[in-house]
Amino acid sequence: MKKNWVLSQEFFDALLDWLDPDRELAGKKYEDIRRRLIKILASRGCYDAEDLADETINRVASKAAEVRSSYQGDPALYFYGVGNRVYQEQSRKKPEAPPPPVPPDAATLEKQSRCLESCLAKLSQENRTLVLQYYWYEKTARINGRKRLAKELGIASNALRLRAHRIRAQLLKCVERCLNSEN
Secondary structure, three states, X not given: OOOOOOOOHHHHHHHHHHHOOOHHHHHHHHHHHHHHHHXXXXXXXXXXXXXXXXXXXXXHHHHXXXXXXXXXXXXXXXXXXXXXXXXXXXXXXOOOOOXXXXXXXXXXXXXHHHHHHHXXXXXXXXXXXXXXXXXXXXXXXXXXXXXXXXXXXXXXXXXXXXXXXXXXXXXXXXXXXHHHHXX
């Protein structure tokens, strides 16, 4: 991608002129196109959708003066076509593969299990029960189990999720401290 190219005022003005003679309408169209590009790219799984949308706009802006005279139709469609090309270029790049995970040996698993049990025992009975029930079920049963748990506790599902997250974060810190102290 042309990351070093910077959109100058001249190119930006040409782009806005192409979008609409009325500067305010052109600005709104520009914002709509950018927002739509981000949505399209994000829906395709791009984690850097905003950067790719900006790259698309930069490319169109660099050609706007030339394209304006020959292109017929809605300029937004031209942006989406260029955005598709930018997306294809990006997806062709092979990201570096992360190293394969190293399966823990039996001793490590035993140590992790001991630390988790110890940390669970340090929780209040209420928090221990909540976190164990929250993570007990799998797949579809998980949703129903969590709804039931929220209802039993008399709290909203979001409040349950936050509470479980806080307890899990507390457990994680405790387990990490335990593992580090055993080394």
